[in-house]
Amino acid sequence: MLDSLRDGLQAxxxxxxxxxxxxxxxxxxxxxxxxxxxxxxxxxxxxxxEVTERVQKRALEEKPPAGVTRKDQVVSVxxxxxxxxxGGEGGLxxxxxxxxxxxxxGVQGSGKTTTTAKLAxxxxxxxxxxxxxxxxxxxxxxxxQLRTLVSTSGAEVFSDDKEKNSVKIxxxxxxxxxxxxxxVIIDTAGRHxxxxxxxxxxxxxxxxxxxxxxxxxxxxxxxxxxYNQALAFHQAAPVGGIIVTKLDxxxxxxxxxxxxxxxxxxxxxIGTGERIDDLEEFAPTRFVGRLLGMGDLRxxxxxxxxxxxxxxxxxxxxVMSGKMTMDDLLVQFEQMKKFGSFKKVVEHIPGFSGxxxxxxxxxxxxxxxxxxSIIQSMTRDEKADPQKINSSRLKRIARGSGRSEKDVRELxxxxxxxxxxxxxxxxREFRQMVRRMGGQ
Numbered sequence: 395m396l397d398s399l400r401d402g403l404q405a406x407x408x409x410x411x412x413x414x415x416x417x418x419x420x421x422x423x424x425x426x427x428x429x430x431x432x433x434x435x436x437x438x439x440x441x442x443x444e445v446t447e448r449v450q451k452r453a454l455e456e457k458p459p460a461g462v463t464r465k466d467q468v469v470s471v472x473x474x475x476x477x478x479x480x481g482g483e484g485g486l487x488x489x490x491x492x493x494x495x496x497x498x499x500g501v502q503g504s505g506k507t508t509t510t511a512k513l514a515x516x517x518x519x520x521x522x523x524x525x526x527x528x529x530x531x532x533x534x535x536x537x538x539q540l541r542t543l544v545s546t547s548g549a550e551v552f553s554d555d556k557e558k559n560s561v562k563i564x565x566x567x568x569x570x571x572x573x574x575x576x577x578v579i580i581d582t583a584g585r586h587x588x589x590x591x592x593x594x595x596x597x598x599x600x601x602x603x604x605x606x607x608x609x610x611x612x613x614x615x616x617x618x619x620x621y622n623q624a625l626a627f628h629q630a631a632p633v634g635g636i637i638v639t640k641l642d643x644x645x646x647x648x649x650x651x652x653x654x655x656x657x658x659x660x661x662x663x664i665g666t667g668e669r670i671d672d673l674e675e676f677a678p679t680r681f682v683g684r685l686l687g688m689g690d691l692r693x694x695x696x697x698x699x700x701x702x703x704x705x706x707x708x709x710x711x712x713v714m715s716g717k718m719t720m721d722d723l724l725v726q727f728e729q730m731k732k733f734g735s736f737k738k739v740v741e742h743i744p745g746f747s748g749x750x751x752x753x754x755x756x757x758x759x760x761x762x763x764x765x766x767s768i769i770q771s772m773t774r775d776e777k778a779d780p781q782k783i784n785s786s787r788l789k790r791i792a793r794g795s796g797r798s799e800k801d802v803r804e805l806x807x808x809x810x811x812x813x814x815x816x817x818x819x820x821x822r823e824f825r826q827m828v829r830r831m832g833g834q
Contacts, residue, residue: 399648400685402431403476407469407686416464418454424468425450436617436649437479441656445479473682480678481655486607486635486662490522494577495568495603499596499627500611502584505639507536509611509665510581511543512673513637517577524549525575527567529560529599532583540581546670550575561598568603580605593630600631607634609662614641617649624657633657639665642672718813720769720777726812727762764797765805771795780809 406427413420425446432442449472458467488494496513500506507530514524526544528551530536537553544551552567564580571578582599600608610633612620620638627633636654641647641664654661661676769777771794776783783791783806792799 399431399435402434403428403472403685406431407472410468411465413465416468421450421453421468424453428472432648435647437652438618438621438649438656441479441652445475449475469686473679473686476682476685477678479655480651480681481661485660485675485677486609488517488522488577488606490576492576493572494522494607495580495605496578496607496609497564497580497582497600497603497605498609498611499582499631499633500584501613501623502533504584504611504613505665506584506611507540507581508543509637509639509663509673510579511540511547512665512670513609513663514544514549514579515547515670516673518548522577523575524577524579525567525571526551527564527571527578527580528553529564529567529580530583531558531560531563536581536583543670549579560595561602564599564603593627596627597631605634608632609635609637610659611637611639612650612654614638614647614650614665617647618653620650621653621656624654624659628657628659633659635660635662637661637663637665637673638676641665642667718809720772720780720809723809723812724766724769727765761804764801765808767795768792768797768802768805780806 406424409427410416410420410424428449429442429446432446433439449468452471452475453468456467456471458464462470486496488496498506498510498513500509510526514526518524524547526540526549528537528540530540537555541551541553550571552563552570554563554566557563557566560583564582567580568578580599580603582596608631610624610627612623614620616623624633624636636657636659638647638650638654638661641650651661651664655678661678663673664676664681666672666674768791771791772780772783776787776791783802788799788802792802795802
């Protein structure tokens with residue numbers, strides 16, 4: 395996610411940490427690197443300059459607290475200012491003991507209908523009784539698309555093929571779900587800020603159903619243009635929160651997030667992929683932690699719950715104590731696949747994002763089938779202690795699995811890498827995460 399921004403920020407921090415002395419010259423050079431990283435990620439130039447000027451001023455004027463090094467203090471200042479740039483804390487507040495109504499707004503192509511289904515699934519998993527109202531009568535196929543997407547979420551869809559008035563459908567849908575449901579999500583027609591008729595319709599829908607939250611869905615690939623888009627919608631009907639989509643590969647994602655926050659509306663969620671579960675609650679401080687390589691264990695725990703991953707407590711203890719077996723490694727590979735990608739998991743683990751090569755990680759992800767056949771060709775003793783695998787055993791395993799000796803060596807290398815990361819000091823936070831996942 396936001397690879398260019400993350401890589402640029404981490405490179406600047408790494409350069410700072412590696413310097414012998416943090417003086418005025420070093421700080422100013424660090425600030426220039428930050429400006430470059432922010433602007434290249436499409437953050438508005440004025441905003442980029444303002445945030446880096448605050449970083450420079452605080453880094454040069456503030457004295458580090460007792461026991462904190464100058465380097466750590468500068469990184470801490472950066473962390474605080476980036477979190478400030480991306481908006482304050484506070485997400486979508488809903489209560490199960492009453493009816494909550496949410497209206498979804500957005501430009502055509504922003505991913506609004508897909509995001510509506512993702513939101514329905516997320517809150518269904520949180521124990522809400524969700525009803526979705528298909529009030530988009532403008533786009534052909536919108537109702538059918540919504541029904542298909544919501545079918546996997548456990549939510550119910552209300553639509554009326556005979557009615558073409560979106561306002562009436564929204565009203566009727568709300569009445570239909572009052573009582574049996576405690577969360578009603580209304581999907582409205584996609585529109586552009588120039589389309590006055592559709593903007594008027596949006597105002598009428600909001601005026602009639604009186605939602606608890608009005609959420610604007612914005613395409614993260616448009617970068618800092620998000621500001622004007624959000625402002626136009628906000629003027630037509632006050633926007634309570636924003637969901638930024640398509641951040642899994644958006645070079646302009648930094649600009650989108652910063653611009654959205656600049657409107658004054660909270661960024662509630664971010665879309666991080668195409669899967670129905672790829673919707674993540676946005677918390678600026680935790681998000682910045684991931685950008686700077688500090689990880690986000692809470693978000694990882696949320697991912698574990700959403701993916702319905704079951705963790706073996708005994709396996710978790712073995713991994714933490716550095717006694718991971720080949721069977722344990724295979725289980726981890728299989729479990730990680732439920733999240734969509736290994737990379738997504740790793741960027742949430744403190745100390746891991748910079749320790750593992752992304753290309754190597756993606757290569758490992760695509761090799762799970764190969765590794766599985768190799769592990770199944772090992773004896774019980776070899777799985778428990780791969781160090782016993784000498785050259786003759788390696789040849790036997792390669793023949794038995796139908797793989798090359800190079801493949802077997804590659805798997806052994808992956809095993810040592812994962813085992814080493816869990817044992818060393820950089821893996822301390824990872825061990826804490828595994829302990830929580832294992833219920834220890």
